[in-house]
Amino acid sequence: MTEVFPQKVYDVVVVGGGPAGLMASLCLTTYGFNILHIDERSHPTTAGRADGIQPRTIEVLRNIGGVSTSPIPGGPIAGQSPIAGGGVAKKMISQGVRVYEVAFWDPTATQKLARTSRAPSCPEFVDVVDNYTLLLHQGLIERAFLDEIEARRALLTDAFPTPRNGIFRPYTLLDCRTLPANASDPLGNTHPVQCVIEHGHSKAKHTIRSRYLLGCDGAKSHVRRCIAGGEVGDGEWKGAITMQGEATDIIWGVLDARVKTNFPDIKYKCLIHSKSEGSIMIIPREANLVRFYVQLQTTEGGQVVSIARDKATQDICIARAKKIFEPFELEFGYIDWFSVYQIGQRIASRYTLDHRIILGGDATHTHSPQAGQGMNISMLDMYSLAWKLNLVMKGLGKPEVLLPSYEHERRGVAEELLKFDSAYSRLFSGRGPDAKQLAGGVDADKFIQMFKQNAFFTSGCGAIYFANELNALPGARLLNGPHGRAFNPPGVKLVAGQRLTPGHVTRVADGNNVRLQQEVKMNGAFRIHVFAGDLVATKSALEGFAAFIDSPTSFFARYRPNPEVASSIVDGPAEVMNHDDHAKNTHTFNPFFTFLTIVGTHWYKWEIADLPSPLRLYRSHVYGDALFDHRVPEAGTNAPLHHKFGIDMQKGAIVVVRPDSYVGAIVELSEDGWLGLNDYFAGFLNEAPAKAKM
Template identity: 30%
Template sequence: MGEAKTFKSHIDALIIGAGPSGLMAAYWMARCGIKARIIDKRGTKVFTGQADGLRSRTLELFDSMGIQHRILHEGHIAVEVNFWVPGKNGTLIRQGTHTPAKVNESPYHSTLLNQGRIERFILDSIRQHSKLEVERGIIAESLEYDENLEDDPTAYPITVQLRTLDGDEVKLTGSPGNGDGSTTVHNGLDRSNLLVDDWDDLIQRSRSHQAKVEIVKAKYLIGCDGAHSWTRKQLNIPLEGSSTDHIWGVMDIIPITDFPDIRRISTVTNVSGTMLVIPRERHLVRLYVPVHVVDTATGGQFDRSTITLDMIRKRVQNILSPYSFEFRICDWWTAYRVAQRIAPTFSKGSRIFLAGDAVHTHSPKVGLGMNISMQDGFNIGWKIGLVAAGTAHPSILETYNPERHRLAEMLLEFDRHWSKSFTDDKLHAVGTSEKTKSMIQVVEMFEDFADGLKVFYGASLLVWKNDGEDGPAVARRLIPGERFPPAKLRNQAEGRTEWTTRLLESDGRFHVVLLAGDVRVEAQRRRIERLSCFLAGQDSCLTRYASIPGRFHSPILLVTIHSAPWREAEFFQFPDVLRPLDPVMGWDYSRIWCDDVCIWDRECDGQTYAKWAADRTRGAVVVVRPDQYIGWVGELEDADALTRYFDGVLLKK
């Protein structure tokens, strides 16, 4: 290899690692028009294996990004969990089925789809909104951070040296092997098992890499480079925690079996141990199974090379007995030792941030790692995007660590309970029901957290809390610091229906949601008119703040939802500021919605105000952050408080 050429560049943000958390952060760079780069040492994106579980909250965010329809098209929805335990005379019996009590609190249910396809959809969304591309086969070799420059918004305090790997150094991903020399099992990485868009990425891996060294000066850095994070190590931030003594095997296979629940999420327990069955797309099934125990008393180490695909196969056959089990196709497999670790902080100063597996690791059996990681990237991404754009106060970045660290702690607590229920030998006795009870208790204990129905964000610049755990009296279930509960509404002008997750698009803007109440009531119309006069003023919150350059004139979008039947209200009766007019495109009909029954859409049931515990006559005003979490709730008369909220978040023109 010849001598590498050295280049220099200045950018707003550098993202190291193009896994799910890095791509979610990059999505915001694309939406906010930020000069950013995202690099990854791998030669290609993931194609097979890795994470595969998507929870309700993640799916809601995907809807706000405009990609949820692709998940629905390709994914496998699986909500119920079946529990199998030993019966008499060596049999297995289905002891029961558990369905989460709050399964219908989101329009989307737990869905199984491999990480490669999820990355594909996010990448396509990034391309739709910018020219930002993942630069593959590139590593960071050095990192310097001048904290003395933190407070200068024009400074580039971060210096990173990048090197482009040559063809021999580039690591390809998603290429499964049998691991045991077997020639009877075929892996899934071929044209018959990859969709066209992924196949195009795979064949591009052969492009040669020109040796290049580059010095990048950046305003912000986001490290999303996995459990062995190079970025975290450069910052001397440790991962604290411990590893268990259990070694697990996991494989994605197309099963040949007479086990009745192979296409349902199931746990199977007998004297040989407990395994987890996860049905997937394209006839695949993922199986988690214990294969080995490390003797920690003698300082035993986990030698991954001792675990083979055939070993995992035999363990599954033992646990599923007397049912038969075999397979001919294996897409991917691996072995892992459960490690529950967390970094004490997710940031360095006010310019460098860590997300995803770089700061928290756990067992993949809880089906939450990718979700929490993506939501890490989503959280810090929009904040850096708006700050780098010159739209938001840099102080909002201080909210990342307290918001996401607490969630990571809860993730590890969930994993400790859940993993124990798989490995506790006392619960393997024939005929016992304690195993099932234990698992159901864990699921129910962490249900709100696991599905993202609650995130427990504390008070901050971005979250103005009310007294008590509920929201204000005008809308008790609209709680600052929690997600804006999805509802399906009817457009006043068009009659079409839409989920709020899509209506409040994740495009970088805050949403001021005016719950206008019953517009048939004269006193309520006067309240709306007074608020509208304020919002139409020269120095209102809709006009006083810096734009998102090249994207939106205002970082705030006003949306109205009233409670009157749509036939008893008219689009043009609402004040002008609620239905702005563009001289070329005409009126914006997407701004006014009603909470009314739609006879041809059962999900649009006219019960939204009731679900939000909002006063159906008087309404309320709600600030929804760019990530669809509630920032502030107040009365229509609280315009001054509304302005004070935004004054603490956004920069004035």
């Protein structure tokens, strides 16, 4: 196979081939961009490393979907999305194992080690479809991403050649910078970022220009060091960006192994505290592997001391594990992976300096792996950034609003994680809040209580964003505007800045039972959910809204992409079966807004054709709300989702869901409401340059 070399100009350069970089690459490829993705390793991960995928991440992966592999008789169908089904998520689910329950083992008055408590991994109050943690080694996760990226690149019409799976390896980043404006630089206005990369073997160097560069290159990020400048500090570079936080002296070993044991909960996630030998966490893994997190401490002169990091060998780790497991027997067989880490929490002082070179993932936050959060939050950093970059690069998003919102939203989540992780990992290691060894060993009760209290956060569903231009919450500028009072109608239980929670509905076009959350696959579009309640009561409001949408002043009419830019490989006009409407209404397609109409009146009692245009033209996104939901049994089959979301059947409501499936705004189904939406979108969208209008 001929070697493929990088081009000179890309839309985006992604540095780092781990989960964060892969998520960036997958999303941006889906949005139709040309990506240079480099990694300094020669090969993808083959074992170990991160292994836990949390419920919210599974939900996101399901929404990313997969390229359909079905042959299409008669050739491709215009407007039919090539993305179908669960794709990446289903592949991972079929390869991994699930943790539904966590067991806590501690010394008791009568037993050296006993199960003292249990807890669901994802308790019932967390409203999520995949209510478990999925475990598989990082290599399998990366493989699923790589395959999907390759499948999606094949759908791009003008993709640059890349090596198989899209990553150039081994390539090291030598330098990156945003060039100052310079009239003689033809790329200066559009592609101000320049980086220099070097092939790991040939040492050939390439200078690349791009619009953006994403640093997903881990805790020791080259990108971060390039832009931060400065010098070596306490284990970290000091410069314009510093890593803030602290490390402890607590050392843990990590081991993926197959074992024989008479410990009954070997296939559970277990948090095991011995009386005086330290703690272990075990996690079941694919192929009968077990991951062991083993605290590496010993007792010297009556004092508990950590084993020095450079002396923490695999053999010592195994010996400590056997000791902590006593009185249960534990024999180690095949060892798949071994590593050592030191507990600490650090966060970058800034995620970017100029909103052109942007950091994410481990390059911005590091912490202990025990809570199973790192890879999840890193992937979701890039998932969150990508849709904003998409809008900006297509001339629709205001960069000065959208790009800062990335750090605003994601840093908030990272800080929350670090706070939790610091307390959790210390307590699990038998340390108090002051990091001193606890007198009686681990405070099991407190630890278990903390675990349970944090389940909402650790499921990923507790990653909440606060008021800003994108989240129409009290405190947002928008709510003081002329239509501010139309936001967040009383009783509605959905919250801007939080994810859209699940619900089953009937898709009226074909009568299928579907998950509303997953009906629009990640395509960069805002999902405008029109909850129409009782059609008799809302008829005139619905007609008003439809007329507004069709009017030239609506957000729908004003914010359209440059037509010469492919908007997303998932695009396609709303599927129209009615050929009269079809001929007349191609103007009703705008790839950045999808309308979903959910009607409370039983769907046997009305027709799609009864809905006003353009709502009825989104035929495959019209839903009936009559499927029993065990979370609202009192509603029976009488509009249970309206009931669950607290939407008044007499009034309806409009729920705007952002391209990352977070609720952005909830407004009344009234003129104030839709004018409020105009204000909402005006906060962060631009009309495309006149020459480029459709």
